[in-house]
Amino acid sequence: MKAKLLLSATLLCGASLLTPSAALAEYELYNQDGTKLTFNADLAVVGFLNKDSWFGESESFLGADTESWAELGFEPQLAFETPLGKGTFFGKLSAVYTNTFSDDASGLTIGLDDTDDLTLEQGHLGWRMSDLFPGLEEDSFSISIGRQDYAIGTGLLIADGGGDGAELGGWYLGMRKAFRTSAIARIASKELLAEAFYLE
Numbered sequence: 001m002k003a004k005l006l007l008s009a010t011l012l013c014g015a016s017l018l019t020p021s022a023a024l025a026e027y028e029l030y031n032q033d034g035t036k037l038t039f040n041a042d043l044a045v046v047g048f049l050n051k052d053s054w055f056g057e058s059e060s061f062l063g064a065d066t067e068s069w070a071e072l073g074f075e076p077q078l079a080f081e082t083p084l085g086k087g088t089f090f091g092k093l094s095a096v097y098t099n100t101f102s103d104d105a106s107g108l109t110i111g112l113d114d115t116d117d118l119t120l121e122q123g124h125l126g127w128r129m130s131d132l133f134p135g136l137e138e139d140s141f142s143i144s145i146g147r148q149d150y151a152i153g154t155g156l157l158i159a160d161g162g163g164d165g166a167e168l169g170g171w172y173l174g175m176r177k178a179f180r181t182s183a184i185a186r187i188a189s190k191e192l193l194a195e196a197f198y199l200e
Contacts (some may be wrong), residue, residue, distance in 0.1 A: 035082040044073040044173050053105045062107040069102040069109075073173040075121060087129030092148070094122040098170025108166040116169045121162070121178050123147040132187075139189035147178045150197060161199060 030037040047070040058066040077094035099116035103109045126144025133139050151159040162176030170176075181200040187193070 033083075034088075035080070037078070037080045040077040040079065042073075042075040042077070042175075044071075044175065046071050046172060048105075048172075050105070058105070058107075062103075062110055064103045064107075064110045066103050066105045066107065066110075069100060069104045071101070071104070071170050071173050072099045073097070073170050073175045075175055077122065084127060085129075087127055089125070089127050090144075091125040091146075092122045095119065096121040096170075096175045098164060098168060098173060098175060100165075100169040100171060104165070104171050106165050106171045108171060109169075112167060114167060117167060119168070119176065120147065121176060122149075123178075124182070133189070136189035136191060139187065139192075141185075141187050143183070143185045145183045147180055148182055148184070149177050150179060150182060150184055150199060158199070 024043075025041045027039045028036065029039055048068055050067045053066045054061045058064065074097045075094055077092065079090070079092045081088050081090040083089075095118055097116070097118045100109055101115075109115045124144050124146030126142055128140055128142035130138075130140045132141050150161065160174070160177050161179030161182070162174075164174050164176050165171030168176070179199045181198075183198045185196045187195075
């Protein structure tokens with residue numbers, strides 16, 4: 001069994017002071033005969049000190065001071081894969097907990113007493129296979145269904161299937177990205193990427 005821990009922190013200064021920190025922990029629970037079970041955990045914390053929220057007039061626009069707030073986000077994840085036929089059967093399950101402390105600049109938390117929640121995030125199953133097409137280099141085919149992330153390119157058109165803020169908390173962190181219902185089929189290689197998808 002293997003464990004891996006990665007820590008990172010960033011400090012940016014400008015019109016507002018942003019101090020985010022993130023931690024990623026990975027632990028291999030099982031690995032034998034091609035079957036793997038892995039636990040991951042993502043933790044993110046961010047705090048804001050802003051003198052110019054809503055051009056310095058947040059109380060006039062929103063009816064509350066939104067110049068300082070903090071957010072916490074946590075996502076435990078369990079992933080597995082096992083040989084099946086000529087390919088690999090895989091899946092992932094995760095949940096997201098977020099909390100917002102004080103009113104954030106979106107204004108969505110104003111007047112709310114409860115701004116934290118725990119929700120299901122990932123919950124999908126799939127199958128993939130490699131070396132299907134002799135004419136393609138490093139090719140693979142995969143299909144997956146359930147709750148999962150999906151993005152096209154830089155994410156301008158499609159990238160975020162979830163929602164954050166208000167009663168859920170974590171408006172800035174935006175940790176909820178999975179589409180609730182989806183099916184994705186993909187053929188990928190060095191030369192080609194072709195995808196068909198259904199998202200809801």
